[in-house]
Amino acid sequence: xxxxxxxxxxxxxxxxxxxxxxxxxxxxxxxxxxxxxxxxxxxxxxxxxxxxxxxxxxxxxxxxxxxxxxxxxxxxxxxxxxxxxxxxxxxxxxxxxxxxxxxxxxxxxxxxxxxxxxxxxxxxxxxxxxxxxxxxxxxxxxx
Numbered sequence: 001x002x003x004x005x006x007x008x009x010x011x012x013x014x015x016x017x018x019x020x021x022x023x024x025x026x027x028x029x030x031x032x033x034x035x036x037x038x039x040x041x042x043x044x045x046x047x048x049x050x051x052x053x054x055x056x057x058x059x060x061x062x063x064x065x066x067x068x069x070x071x072x073x074x075x076x077x078x079x080x081x082x083x084x085x086x087x088x089x090x091x092x093x094x095x096x097x098x099x100x101x102x103x104x105x106x107x108x109x110x111x112x113x114x115x116x117x118x119x120x121x122x123x124x125x126x127x128x129x130x131x132x133x134x135x136x137x138x139x140x141x142x143x
Contacts, residue, residue, distance in 0.1 A: 003038040003079075004137050005114050007124025008106070011041070011049045015065055016057070021125060028123060028138055037137075039078045039123075041069075042113055044106045046080065087112040094132065103128050 013025035032039070046069060054062035072078035091108035111132045114122070121137045122129045130136060 002036065003040045003117065003119050004032060005110055005119055005122040005124075005129075005134075006039050006041045006045070006078075007110065007122055007126055007129065008045050008048045008052065009126050010122075010124040011045070011065075012052060013125065015049075015053065015061075015068075024138075025123075032123065032137065033077075039072070040081060040113070040117070040119065041078065042081045042083050042106075042110055044083050044109050048106050081113050081117075083109050083113070087116070090115070098128075098131065101128065101131060103131075107132075 009021075010025055010028075013019045013021035014029055016022060019025075046066075050062050050065060053065050069078065069080070073080055087109045088105075090112035091105055094108040094111055095103055095105070107126060107128045110122075111129070111134070113119075114134060119134070121135050123137045
């Protein structure tokens with residue numbers, strides 16, 4: 001599958017023009033779109049991102065983000081993976097294995113989804129994904 005997991009840090013940088021990584025995220029997004037990459041994210045990432053935008057930018061911005069997600073999903077550009085107990089179970093194993101790192105349940109569940117779907121790449125700025133063996137996508141990377 002030519003898919004890329006989109007992490008909260010990437011969503012935030014892409015969504016918020018004042019974010020320090022906004023230009024980088026925008027260029028990476030354009031590159032992924034040109035390559036025809038399928039974007040994947042999880043229900044936990046969406047909840048985490050919505051909360052972040054809601055508290056940093058307000059209700060309107062939180063709702064606008066969800067409208068954009070719905071539009072991308074309906075267009076077939078984005079797939080949202082629902083997190084189930086099987087993902088949480090594997091995530092608990094990862095949290096134990098990497099207990100010396102501040103790995104969140106959201107990131108561990110995302111890694112479980114990536115393993116399940118044989119995804120190798122993620123878009124984001126969270127070093128935990130590289131720790132877990134995944135490659136970061138950048139505008140200059142080729143898939």
